[in-house]
Amino acid sequence: MPGRGPRPSRATRVFACGATVGLVADLLVGDPRRGHPVAAFGRAAAAVERRLWRDDRGRGVLHTALCAGGTVALGALAARTARRSRPASVALTAASVWAVVGGTTLGREARAIAGALEAGDLEVARERMPHLVGRDPQALDGPAMARAVVESVAENTSDAVVGALFWGAVAGVPGLLGFRAVNTLDAMVGHKSPRHRRYGWASARLDDLAGWPGARLTAVLATVAGGDPRGAVRAWRADAGGHPSPNAGPVEAAFAGALGVRLGGTLSYGGRVEHRPVLNDGGRPVEVTDIERAVRLSRRVTWLTLAACVGGRILTDTVKRRTK
Numbered sequence: 001m002p003g004r005g006p007r008p009s010r011a012t013r014v015f016a017c018g019a020t021v022g023l024v025a026d027l028l029v030g031d032p033r034r035g036h037p038v039a040a041f042g043r044a045a046a047a048v049e050r051r052l053w054r055d056d057r058g059r060g061v062l063h064t065a066l067c068a069g070g071t072v073a074l075g076a077l078a079a080r081t082a083r084r085s086r087p088a089s090v091a092l093t094a095a096s097v098w099a100v101v102g103g104t105t106l107g108r109e110a111r112a113i114a115g116a117l118e119a120g121d122l123e124v125a126r127e128r129m130p131h132l133v134g135r136d137p138q139a140l141d142g143p144a145m146a147r148a149v150v151e152s153v154a155e156n157t158s159d160a161v162v163g164a165l166f167w168g169a170v171a172g173v174p175g176l177l178g179f180r181a182v183n184t185l186d187a188m189v190g191h192k193s194p195r196h197r198r199y200g201w202a203s204a205r206l207d208d209l210a211g212w213p214g215a216r217l218t219a220v221l222a223t224v225a226g227g228d229p230r231g232a233v234r235a236w237r238a239d240a241g242g243h244p245s246p247n248a249g250p251v252e253a254a255f256a257g258a259l260g261v262r263l264g265g266t267l268s269y270g271g272r273v274e275h276r277p278v279l280n281d282g283g284r285p286v287e288v289t290d291i292e293r294a295v296r297l298s299r300r301v302t303w304l305t306l307a308a309c310v311g312g313r314i315l316t317d318t319v320k321r322r323t324k
Contacts, residue, residue: 075178
């Protein structure tokens, strides 16, 4: 038709269709209770660790290279094999997106804890907390659990959804699988325990690098999609830098400002107490009802991320055509 612009590239159309189908599959199905690909990767990475572990950074670098690099290579091989057929490429992208994103399970677990808190059953809420957060649930009362859930929803929106989609838009299936591998390795060995302080250094640093763009995109979209854009920007600018994580800081601060709540403060991880800066100090304390608000904000950010990633690819296609 006259006036219609050039079509997006084949790779862009494959990503757009595959990512949409994958997100819809996650929305309808969520994560499987058994046989999840990420769990299988975790078992393989744990087996590699058992063979390689030494209290040494070099061994940790090798562990990260083998696990993350092997996953990227596997994704590249699968994408190359499927390239001859557009339906196969779309199906592979959809399956990869479904496998690596966890938005529906994130919301499901958050709502389960919210339900227990609303019913006044703190023990049930504490039993479910390890499904979502790493801190010691026995050290938390009801308001502290609600705050922890909101913080986890914010951080995992970046880690479990936005970051994966961003790298999928940049590098296709290898980007999707590679990001999830890096993020999973960080959760397994990237913490500062005596066993992993040296060995997990490479995984932690690589996760910081891989998560940097997705975290900023999450913060921007939370600002756009939240109820208080000015508050989100203000909290992000004022408080994100004080957070010990360079990526969780902007995300949690933006969510805090967008929701009008106060996050951060004293946390307990396995008996180790951390005193973190307060995010959005002018906000009110988190209430149980804010968990649902955070989940809904996370869902809006998810679909805005898909739109932004597809739009970014279309823009890149246009620029490439004009510079040829």
